[in-house]
Amino acid sequence: MSTTALLPAAADYTDSSVTSSKTHPSFNDANADISLCSSEGTIFRTHSLSLSLASGWFRSMFSLPQCMSSHKLAVSSEIIHLAESSGVIAGLLSSSSGQPIPHLDSFEYVEELLYAAEKYDMPSVISIIRLAIMSPLLLDAHPIRVYGIASAWGWTAEAKLASTKTIGWDLLSSSAIKDLNTVDSRHLTALLLLHRRRRDMFRAGLDSPVLFYANAPCGRCPNCQKELVHVQWTHMKHVWSNAIEQSPAAVVSKSILQHQDVHQLLGTTCQDCAKKLYDPEGTVAKLNELMDRLPTVVEF
Incomplete structure (x- = not known):
């Protein structure tokens, strides 16, 4: 079995000789030993140690048995291709590496970031998002969507507050129906x-x-x-x-x-x-x- 086959799903390796059109300015450390590539081709040069500390997914990947004794040395010359956009990858790395967290003012972006944080097992990012969805900017504008996310994740206090924010909404309005479609059936029933x-x-x-x-x-x-x-x-x-x-x-x-x-x-x-x-x-x-x-x- 090849080494690549042992890695968790969703990572793809290519040799570093494949050039990228751009490198993210906030993640371009010359001493980095890992390069991540977004879906648009943006390169993120970072450190395997920080990735291992922040992400259970990467920690598992880096701890897998190596079929080739030279693989650990070869990691630094490889690019790991991820399915996420550069904005999402930047958000994950910023939120888990001590850098300023991204502006979480778009619910679509918050949902993408939360999905990726779950996928890569990054609890610190999930905790930041849990706090962010309680901001007036998101909670007041999208209480139904906040309720749906909080309910699905078992964040009871947040879900209850969000449900209270919905009581002034007409649930049959077009904007409300669109948001209701994001709530799973069990919690949707409770809200109705x-x-x-x-x-x-x-x-x-x-x-x-x-x-x-x-x-x-x-x-x-x-x-x-x-x-x-x-x-x-x-x-x-x-x-x-x-x-x-x-x-x-x-x-x-x-x-x-x-x-x-x-x-x-x-x-x-x-x-x-x-x-x-x-x-x-x-x-x-x-x-x-x-x-x-x-x-x-x-x-x-």
């Missing part, structure tokens, strides 16, 4: 159930005669006891019931309390005695209470 529980509890609360007297079977004016039909309350419930699905961010931020239908409701008066039908302070307090009781995090 969170949103379903919020919707059902919200609508049940709006219909509750305990919370809101306007839901009683025989509504009466609290002042003159004239029998009432709570038209404005029914209208507002309809608007709010739609909002929890179509505009959930308004419920999360409670900006829905500033909507015109709420102002119209609180200004409604009895046609007989002209007294206000709804106590503004009490009604708003109960609406706030209802929104505060809604679940905000996925249950694991």
